[in-house]
Amino acid sequence: MPNLADSATLECGYFAGNAVDIAFDLIGRSLTVTDAHRVVRATIVETEAYRGTDDPASHAAFRPGGRASLMRGAPGLIYIYAAYGMYPCLNIVTEPEGEPSAVLIRGIHIDGEATPVLGPGRLTRALGITLDDHGLSVCGGRFSVSTVRIPYEIDQTRRIGVTRGQDIPWRFVGASVVGAAE
DNA sequence: CGCAAGATTATT
DNA sequence: ATAATCTTGCGA
Numbered sequence: 606m607p608n609l610a611d612s613a614t615l616e617c618g619y620f621a622g623n624a625v626d627i628a629f630d631l632i633g634r635s636l637t638v639t640d641a642h643r644v645v646r647a648t649i650v651e652t653e654a655y656r657g658t659d660d661p662a663s664h665a666a667f668r669p670g671g672r673a674s675l676m677r678g679a680p681g682l683i684y685i686y687a688a689y690g691m692y693p694c695l696n697i698v699t700e701p702e703g704e705p706s707a708v709l710i711r712g713i714h715i716d717g718e719a720t721p722v723l724g725p726g727r728l729t730r731a732l733g734i735t736l737d738d739h740g741l742s743v744c745g746g747r748f749s750v751s752t753v754r755i756p757y758e759i760d761q762t763r764r765i766g767v768t769r770g771q772d773i774p775w776r777f778v779g780a781s782v783v784g785a786a787e
Numbered sequence: 788c789g790c791a792a793g794a795t796t797a798t799t
Numbered sequence: 800a801t802a803a804t805c806t807t808g809c810g811a
Contacts, residue, residue: 668807688795690805709794726795766794
C-alpha cells in the first residue's frame with residue numbers, strides 16, 4: 606500500500622516533450638509545493654499549452670522579452686507572470702531548451718479540500734506561489750510532480766481568456782472517472 | 788516618454 | 800459590465 610510520501614516524482618526530462626502532449630498528460634498528476642511552514646499536495650485538473658512562436662496566444666509570440674524569455678529555457682523550469690499585473694500564474698516550461706513553450710496550470714484539486722480551485726490566479730494564491738518562484742524547477746526542491754497519474758476523463762477545448770489564437774484547442778480539463786470524493 | 792493591451796478576478 | 804493594477808511593447 607503506497608504511502609503518499611513514497612510517491613516518486615517526475616524528472617525534468619519528462620518536460621522536454623511536446624507541450625500539448627504534456628498539458629494532456631499532466632491532468633490527474635499531483636503537484637506538491639513545499640515551504641517552511643507546510644506541504645501542500647494537489648491534483649492537476651486543468652491545463653493549457655502555449656507552444657512556439659507560431660502560437661499567437663503565447664507570450665513567446667507577442668511578449669517575448671522580460672520574464673517570458675524563460676519560456677525558451679530548460680524544460681521543467683517554472684515561468685510565473687502576473688496576469689493583468691495582479692495575479693501570479695503558474696506555468697511549467699516544456700520542450701528542449703531554445704523552444705519557447707509552456708503549460709499553464711489553470712485548475713487543481715487540493716488534497717482534503719471539498720471543491721477544486723479553478724482559475725490560474727486563484728490556485729497560485731491557494732498554494733502560496735508568487736512571482737518569486739519564477740525560475741525555480743518543478744522537478745525538485747520546493748516543487749514536484751508525481752509519476753503516478755489518477756485516471757481522469759479528459760476534455761479538450763479552446764483556451765480561456767486569450768484574445769489571439771482562439772481557434773487553437775489546447776486546453777485540457779479533467780473529470781474524475783473514479784467518482785470523486787463527496 | 789506616454790500609452791494601450793493583456794494567458795484574471797472580485798465586485799457592482 | 801467594470802474596476803483594480805503593472806509589465807511589456809510600440810510609437811512619438
